Amino acid sequence: MTTSSAPAPIPFIDLAAQRARLGPRVDEVVLEVLQSCRFIQGPQVLELEEKLAKFAGSRFALGCSSGTDALALLLAAWGVKPGDAVFCPAFTFCATAEVVPWVGATPVFVDVKTDTFNMDPESLEAAIETARAQGLEPKVVIPVDLFGQPADYDAILPIAEKHGLKVLCDTAQGFGGTWNNRRTGSIGDATATSFFPAKPLGGYGDGGAIFTDDEELVGILKSLREHGQGVDRYQNVRIGMTARLDTIQAAVLLEKLAIxxxxxxxxxxxxxxxxxxxxxxxxxxxxxxxxxxxxxxxxxxxxxxxxxxxxxxxxxxxxxxxxxxxxxxxxxxxxxxxxxxxxxxxxxxxxxxxxxxxxxxxxxxxxxxxxxxxxxxxxxxx
The missing domain is CATH 3.90.1150.10 (Aspartate Aminotransferase, domain 1)
Structure with missing residues (x-):
């Protein structure tokens, strides 16, 4: 009597295959961090930030603890507050919207286009009117580069300019994609991305980054990222959080960025x-x-x-x-x-x-x- 065996399962995302390719080199760079004992803000973090900015075509990149924290840091740095409206697509992972109530603001959900899955500019215009009708002050729009494809920035950016909105690009799924030959990370007022392991550029744990050309904003973000520090870690000039990128993750991401x-x-x-x-x-x-x-x-x-x-x-x-x-x-x-x-x-x-x-x-x-x-x-x- 013969029995048929079930087909061998296929990985949905094969992290092991990439691990096999990078294997010894990743082991080496992680060991270097372990031996240095510089687990927080080691030199690999700064090196990664510089290389990420160059890759994306932005002036600055700032590593942080997750893509969600990257979004939250930007809303906090821009002073988004109760009574403000932040426009988010309705077809996205919850992190895009969950950071909005963290700062006391109101997420207003925008429809998406059924062909590209991304934010519908006409619905964004309607959402802005809805927000104003409810007594909210439109402040930020968060287009999402869903499933890897950038949103329609040719349409969204002029709407944002017309209504005085900051554009926070959520490229957690789209980092490395392009719009009109510009990398995500160089579009809008600032960009947040994620290095969750399943992302196209993913670490061996949580991590994220912020991209911007605004030097003043970077200074505020660095303070917020480290408990709102001022001249040193024991002077607190604003309410902050702990949102640093670990050195080990930076070392791993440097090797992954190279390929x-x-x-x-x-x-x-x-x-x-x-x-x-x-x-x-x-x-x-x-x-x-x-x-x-x-x-x-x-x-x-x-x-x-x-x-x-x-x-x-x-x-x-x-x-x-x-x-x-x-x-x-x-x-x-x-x-x-x-x-x-x-x-x-x-x-x-x-x-x-x-x-x-x-x-x-x-x-x-x-x-x-x-x-x-x-x-x-x-x-x-x-």
Whole structure:
């Protein structure tokens, strides 16, 4: 009697493959930090900040403890306060909006475009009017570079200028992408990114960075990052937080940054193969011709109801999937009472019923990718 074994599972994001490539060198740089015992603000942090700024095309980069703290630091540095409105897309991870109540301000949710998944400029205009009608002062807009693709900055930046808004670009998923040949990190008033391990440029733990050309802002951010310190750590001139990037994470990220361009190219190649293999059976991602994506996720769309059946069928084939996101922000229990641009944000609501993400990383080899494509086509009866 023979028994059939289940197919070997495919990693959704294969961190081990990258670890194998970098292995000995990462071990060496981590050991250097351990031997130096400079675990906080060691020289690797400054080196990383300099190289990140150069990569992004910004004057300054500032390492911090997470992408969420990067967002929070900027809102605090700009003096965002109760009575202020901060505009966030409804289709995003909660971190984009959760920092807004931290400073007492009000998140106002904006709809997204169903082709690029990013903030809808027309909905942003409506959200600004909604905020003013509710007695809120529009202060900041946080466009998100979702799934790796930059938001429509050609439309968003003029709206922000017209209404006097700061533009805080959330490129936690999009760092390394471009808009009109400019890297994310060099657009808007400031940018926040994340080095969570699953991100295209990820560390071996939490971490993040802020990018800006504003030297005065950098001084405030450095103070806020270290308990609001003044001339030294024991003089506190503002209410701050602990939000430094650990030296070990900086050392790891320096090695990963050195190969990041190669990995971005690999992600683009893999995305194109997905396009070719699945474009006739599902709605594959649309990249604006003015943009390049770093493909933090490869997310397809299927009719409502089909998606979950596909996930079940793929799981039986050892192919993992993920849904980013099942609920828009304005339907989340913690955020349901906050204002929205319009009573219904149809784009975000539609996407939450349709999207599903497939395995995507720079080390996805062609035979494994072909297995994913074949499994999707089989499950869809194609």
């Amino acid at each position: 990041f361009e190669e990995e971005i190219a690999a992600r683009e190649r893999i995305a194109r193969r997905y396009h070719e293999g699945l474009g006739d059976v599902a709605q594959v991602p649309v990249v604006d011709p003015r943009a390049t994506s770093v493909w933090a996720q490869y997310t397809i769309k299927l009719p409502a109801g089909v998606r979950d059946d596909l996930a079940t069928a793929l799981a039986a084939e050892g192919v993992p999937t993920a849904v980013y996101y099942r609920q828009p922000m304005h339907h989340q229990p913690a955020y349901a009472e906050f204002p929205t641009a319009t009573p219904s944000l149809k784009g975000a609501e539609e996407l939450c019923a349709q999207v599903i993400s497939l395995p995507m990383h720079a080390y996805l080899d062609e035979p494994t990718q072909d297995r994913v494509i074949a499994a999707v086509r089989k499950a869809l009866g194609k």
